[in-house]
Amino acid sequence: MTTMVATTVPALRPSWVRYAALATKILLFGLLLSALIWPDLSGIKGKASTARLVVYPIGAMVLPLWWWAYGRTRSKLHPSFPWRADLLITLPWLIDLIGNRLNLFDTVVWWDDAMHLILWGLLTAGVLLAFAPPTLSRGLTAFVALGFGATAAVVWELGEYVAFIRSSPELQTAYTDTLGDLALGTLGALTAGLTIYQTRARLSR
Template identity: 80%
Template sequence: MSLTRYGALLAKVLLLGLLLSALIWPDLSGIKGKASTARLIVYPLGGMILPLWWWAYGRTRSKLHRTFPWPADLLMTLPWLIDLIGNRLNLFDTVSWWDDAMHFILWGFLTAGVLLAFAPRDLSSAVTTFVALGFGTTAAVVWEVGEYVTFVRASPELQTAYTDTLGDLALGTLGALLAGLIVSRARRAPVT
């Protein structure tokens, strides 16, 4: 079993463990008052979307992969796990740069995973980058709308929400752009 497969499976186990602990001990989860119910629904779906797609469709008809795409799965699971860890350790509220770094890094991970899982390898670098921007920017907008609807509008964060949201959207888009550039370059590199 490859190291990437172990990493993806470990990330899923840790994600499910943190979600279960948030159900059992909501006051200790770090997500209380931060759309905890929505996170308890969306995060397991986010971590399982690729395995569910593979089980329902990809394993028999995928033109992209002959075997399960473990690197993509790991990259698509890490954003949910790292967000929960950051909330559990209260890093979003205590480390001034944490939220900005996470919007950049986690959108990059998610976008790279989606590209590896679903974008054909023969796309040009430009098209791969545009697909990354389209997915990453759309996902960032959906995330920010979700944050607003589920908890920002009724929290003290509402006072700074506009500026924070614009920054988050810009950082998520830049993370997606970087992911697109990295994936397109990696796909052009000769296999050794």
């Protein structure tokens, strides 16, 4: 009986994560499709909607595309598709889209700050699980997390500025808001790096 539990429980976890990752992608693409059909109800109208409709699918599919083109035959880190990493990388795009659909960014004072902290943490954690070797030290894991997270945060803020902020009323407060977003995104990335290191260290004991 003990042997049966030991062999079946680990098999259930990847299945649950796999279904969650697939469901997240289906919901994301469903929301994107509805934004194309009913743009006025999308919550992203006037917020670089065209750019989001392009960037979000790419962000959600970058890991599967990498796996199909390279990882499945050459990846030494993952013998099978990294579903946990895929779920973590997809969630930020979905949560951001839901937040815009429900108008939370404009109606909840703390929502934007929380999203920059949490979503950047999720994204960085997914990237680390997908591409960073588990043998990295705590310092190197934090360094890689900061390198990715801070760079991605800067690219995101530049994209927002070019896409819609420079021609919107938000330009008046953009400097302060951008500094805060960069700080929170970087903090989220660092937290994700330390969390991933601690989790991997605990599992390897």
